[in-house]
Amino acid sequence: MKKFTAIGSFLMGCLLTLFICLPFIRTAQQQAPAAGAAAPSSQAAELKKTDHQIKIGLLQLVSHPSLDQIRQGIYDGLAKHGYVDGENIAIDFKNGQGDQTLLKTISDGFVADRDEVLVGIATPAAQALKNVAGETPVVFSGISDPVAAGLSKSLDKPGTNATGTVDATPVKEQLDLAKAILPDAKRMGILYSSSSTNVAPAVKDAKELAAQMGLTVVERTITNSNELAQTAEQLASETDFIFVPNDNTIASAMPTLIAATNAHKTPVFPVVDAMVAEGGLATVGTNQHQIGVDTAEVLVQVLEGKKPADVPVKIVTAVDVIVNSDAARTLGLTLPADVVKGARDTADAGGAAGASKSGGEKSGGEKGGK
Amino acid sequence: MEIVLSALSQGAIWTLMGIGVYITFRILNEADLTTEASFTLGAAIGAQLLVLGMNPLLSMAVAFLMGAAAGAVTALLITKLKINSLLAGIITLTGLYSINLAFMGSANLSLSGATTLKTQMGVFGLPRNVDTLILGVVMILIAVAALSYFFRTDMGQALIATGDNPFMAKSLGIPTGEMMLLGYMLGNGLIALSGYLVATDSGYADISMGIGSIVIGLAAIIIGEVVVRNVSLPVRLLAIFVGSVIYRLLLALVLQLKINTDNFKLLSAVILALCLSIPALQKFFAGKRAAGLPASAVPATPGARVAPVAGGASVAAGAAERAADTGVGEDGSEGAR
Numbered sequence: 001m002k003k004f005t006a007i008g009s010f011l012m013g014c015l016l017t018l019f020i021c022l023p024f025i026r027t028a029q030q031q032a033p034a035a036g037a038a039a040p041s042s043q044a045a046e047l048k049k050t051d052h053q054i055k056i057g058l059l060q061l062v063s064h065p066s067l068d069q070i071r072q073g074i075y076d077g078l079a080k081h082g083y084v085d086g087e088n089i090a091i092d093f094k095n096g097q098g099d100q101t102l103l104k105t106i107s108d109g110f111v112a113d114r115d116e117v118l119v120g121i122a123t124p125a126a127q128a129l130k131n132v133a134g135e136t137p138v139v140f141s142g143i144s145d146p147v148a149a150g151l152s153k154s155l156d157k158p159g160t161n162a163t164g165t166v167d168a169t170p171v172k173e174q175l176d177l178a179k180a181i182l183p184d185a186k187r188m189g190i191l192y193s194s195s196s197t198n199v200a201p202a203v204k205d206a207k208e209l210a211a212q213m214g215l216t217v218v219e220r221t222i223t224n225s226n227e228l229a230q231t232a233e234q235l236a237s238e239t240d241f242i243f244v245p246n247d248n249t250i251a252s253a254m255p256t257l258i259a260a261t262n263a264h265k266t267p268v269f270p271v272v273d274a275m276v277a278e279g280g281l282a283t284v285g286t287n288q289h290q291i292g293v294d295t296a297e298v299l300v301q302v303l304e305g306k307k308p309a310d311v312p313v314k315i316v317t318a319v320d321v322i323v324n325s326d327a328a329r330t331l332g333l334t335l336p337a338d339v340v341k342g343a344r345d346t347a348d349a350g351g352a353a354g355a356s357k358s359g360g361e362k363s364g365g366e367k368g369g370k
Numbered sequence: 371m372e373i374v375l376s377a378l379s380q381g382a383i384w385t386l387m388g389i390g391v392y393i394t395f396r397i398l399n400e401a402d403l404t405t406e407a408s409f410t411l412g413a414a415i416g417a418q419l420l421v422l423g424m425n426p427l428l429s430m431a432v433a434f435l436m437g438a439a440a441g442a443v444t445a446l447l448i449t450k451l452k453i454n455s456l457l458a459g460i461i462t463l464t465g466l467y468s469i470n471l472a473f474m475g476s477a478n479l480s481l482s483g484a485t486t487l488k489t490q491m492g493v494f495g496l497p498r499n500v501d502t503l504i505l506g507v508v509m510i511l512i513a514v515a516a517l518s519y520f521f522r523t524d525m526g527q528a529l530i531a532t533g534d535n536p537f538m539a540k541s542l543g544i545p546t547g548e549m550m551l552l553g554y555m556l557g558n559g560l561i562a563l564s565g566y567l568v569a570t571d572s573g574y575a576d577i578s579m580g581i582g583s584i585v586i587g588l589a590a591i592i593i594g595e596v597v598v599r600n601v602s603l604p605v606r607l608l609a610i611f612v613g614s615v616i617y618r619l620l621l622a623l624v625l626q627l628k629i630n631t632d633n634f635k636l637l638s639a640v641i642l643a644l645c646l647s648i649p650a651l652q653k654f655f656a657g658k659r660a661a662g663l664p665a666s667a668v669p670a671t672p673g674a675r676v677a678p679v680a681g682g683a684s685v686a687a688g689a690a691e692r693a694a695d696t697g698v699g700e701d702g703s704e705g706a707r
Contacts, residue, residue: 004551008442011555015439019469022418026475029422063476097477098577099467223635225576226583230621233376252478255573260376263498278482 048082054089054117054303057110059129061122062098064252065274066288070121070142073292074299081300089303096125103128111136117302119295120164122248123149123198130162137308140164141295144198144246146313155313163308165295167316169202169246169271173284175209177321178241178269180339181282187216189239189266191232191257193249194221202245202271225253232260244270244280254278258327265331273322277346281331282323282339290318320344373622379499381590381615382506383567387583388590388610389513390560395591398533398553403459405561405587407466408440410580412562413569414470420484420570430487430566437562440466441554449547470577477577486570502571509567510611513560518604529553561587585638590614592645617641 120126126140152158258279321343394402419429447458594613
């Protein structure tokens with residue numbers, strides 16, 4: 001009676017076959033629409049002459065739309081300055097896929113490969129790189145507080161081997177926007193994950209500003225996405241709108257959040273445009289693509305020989321007002337005309353997934369703001 | 371009402387997880403950590419197949435079978451390579467992380483735009499959460515009916531005997547290794563199914579969604595056992611649904627009480643520990659109150675009593691011991707299961 005061993009072995013074989021075949025099927029399916037997505041923009045300047053192909057290690061914490069946009073921005077920004085991947089520079093892109101232990105291994109790999117500049121997207125990735133980099137310059141991106149994260153000593157003069165960009169959340173503009181859309185709002189919810197250190201400054205600012213504006217604040221945290229549905233449900237039922245800082249866990253689980261909040265007709269104001277595209281109502285967001293482009297500018301200075309210790313951290317100020325008219329319709333809200341004017345509407349850009357990808361390219365031209 | 375409905379629907383789709391854990395944890399008497407990864411596996415492979423446009427029912431079947439494959443890996447590590455069962459689970463769980471990533475292609479795979487069971491149910495225009503609840507309840511009923519039938523067959527009885535006392539079962543000619551393999555495959559298949567349903571419900575699969583899932587499964591089983599005692603196996607499995615919903619409600623209550631949500635995990639652990647210790651606590655207090663009371667007044671861990679009937683019921687030492695512990699009337703009778 002060995003039939004279960006036989007069945008089990010057969011199933012294991014199937015699992016292995018799928019493991020080997022599925023990535024091929026997936027890429028074959030995605031080939032058509034994704035063609036050219038990763039290619040640098042056509043607006044590339046002339047290639048800079050370098051004596052050799054410069055090796056760059058690029059580490060991203062996890063794939064989600066806003067971090068992917070930062071990455072695309074870096075490629076585009078580099079191209080604009082005449083550095084094209086595969087031509088005069090070679091970018092070794094690795095994705096940590098959210099696995100913290102993997103970040104260290106990848107970083108070690110970069111150092112072993114003698115990459116000349118390391119680039120980290122999101123705080124844990126940049127920290128992992130800096131810890132192993134030694135003298136190798138590190139450029140960070142997608143970070144709210146590099147000083148608290150121990151990456152640089154100060155913004156003006158990093159004093160370490162790491163420099164890059166900060167994208168402080170424009171909380172004040174955020175809350176003003178929420179007030180403009182919902183003048184009667186009394187209770188504001190704040191939702192973020194307790195494991196994220198990235199959001200602390202935004203949460204602190206939001207609480208202070210909300211108090212000044214006479215809003216009651218209800219603060220909730222989650223430890224992982226399994227808790228999101230219930231926590232969001234509860235928070236949505238007791239607040240007039242919910243503010244979501246730049247939180248990677250929630251960004252990955254927007255559909256869950258939106259399903260819960262829509263049921264209570266509670267608008268969500270995230271701080272990232274990609275999160276608006278996935279169902280948030282509106283934001284004054286740091287332009288994610290612009291963060292990448294600005295990072296590329298810092299990166300170019302480092303590539304051209306400046307010491308990171310002397311390159312000031314660039315503060316990304318480009319903000320966009322982004323609204324989602326689909327979400328407004330679902331919530332039964334009318335967006336005030338002065339808000340819609342000049343704002344980018346994610347509903348125009350097609351489906352949610354499409355919007356977050358193509359939105360990055362579009363917004364490059366419309367950054368304005370302050 | 372909203373909250374109750376949310377708890378019901380979430381409880382429903384997580385119940386299959388509880389039933390899967392029940393098979394390994396209570397019937398086979400093993401703590402199987404494969405769970406945390408086979409749950410994600412079901413979600414990952416199901417989501418990817420859905421995105422590729424496969425029929426939802428077909429992809430659900432694939433998710434079940436691949437979950438079973440994961441269970442088979444762990445069981446073969448235990449039976450053939452003689453690896454400690456906890457370690458075997460951890461080995462499979464570690465390996466599956468990469469496999470899950472390969473299936474999804476990234477740490478997070480959105481189902482927006484894909485045809486799922488939930489979007490197919492959209493044509494009925496059901497209110498939110500009700501579609502999930504119906505889906506979950508239908509799956510629970512199918513699973514419970516199939517398992518109840520299975521555990522009445524000779525093979526099912528052999529599986530139960532293997533869990534109760536592997537040495538005795540072996541001496542009776544039951545191929546315990548094969549039975550363990552079957553149990554692990556069934557359990558993890560159901561867990562993968564639960565992962566598939568959760569991914570369908572939340573609209574995405576995420577590489578970290580399985581973390582802590584075994585706690586949710588165990589909590590459902592244990593709360594179910596505390597609420598409903600001394601029942602037959604089909605009812606016991608249905609009680610997991612009750613336990614799963616109560617666990618969700620407890621968490622909702624915690625939120626209602628405005629307890630700092632940073633302490634969510636601690637509270638889950640406390641709820642779980644309290645429920646697990648109820649039998650012991652009851653024994654302790656009952657013993658204090660009246661030392662001479664008959665033992666039947668003190669029910670032992672209710673779910674642990676899966677006494678085999680056919681093929682040497684009362685000879686199985688473990689079962690006999692437990693039966694004695696719980697008093698007469700349940701030993702070997704239908705009621706015990």
